[in-house]
Amino acid sequence: MRILVELPEKEESYIKIPIIDQSLKNINNIFSKENIVGFFKFPSKLFSKSKIYALRLKNQFVLFTTNNDYHEGELWLAYSGKDFSVKRIIKDSLEPVGKVLYILQKEKE
Numbered sequence: 001m002r003i004l005v006e007l008p009e010k011e012e013s014y015i016k017i018p019i020i021d022q023s024l025k026n027i028n029n030i031f032s033k034e035n036i037v038g039f040f041k042f043p044s045k046l047f048s049k050s051k052i053y054a055l056r057l058k059n060q061f062v063l064f065t066t067n068n069d070y071h072e073g074e075l076w077l078a079y080s081g082k083d084f085s086v087k088r089i090i091k092d093s094l095e096p097v098g099k100v101l102y103i104l105q106k107e108k109e
Contacts, residue, residue, distance in 0.1 A: 064098045 064086050076087045076094060086098035 064100045 064084075077100070078085050078087050078094065084100035085096045086100060087094040088097045
């Protein structure tokens with residue numbers, strides 16, 4: 001499957017894209033011992049309700065939504081062994097701020 005989206009130049013970059021393929025289930029093994037598999041920094045006032053965002057993680061996209069209107073700073077992609085979530089450090093603990101919808105693999109050319 002080809003993903004018809006240009007990759008951002010930096011991993012901190014973000015783009016808003018639609019859901020491409022809801023049936024895609026091929027996810028690479030990107031898990032770490034701490035179950036934190038990605039780290040992203042964002043400018044303030046990036047998120048608002050009812051939007052889907054894509055993060056670049058190496059050659060993959062992580063599509064997610066957020067629960068709140070406003071987030072800034074550091075976000076982490078976490079894997080619980082069952083589900084992915086987007087988390088933020090709040091008062092020395094990781095709190096969920098978003099739901100991961102899909103992880104899309106970019107095909108090698």
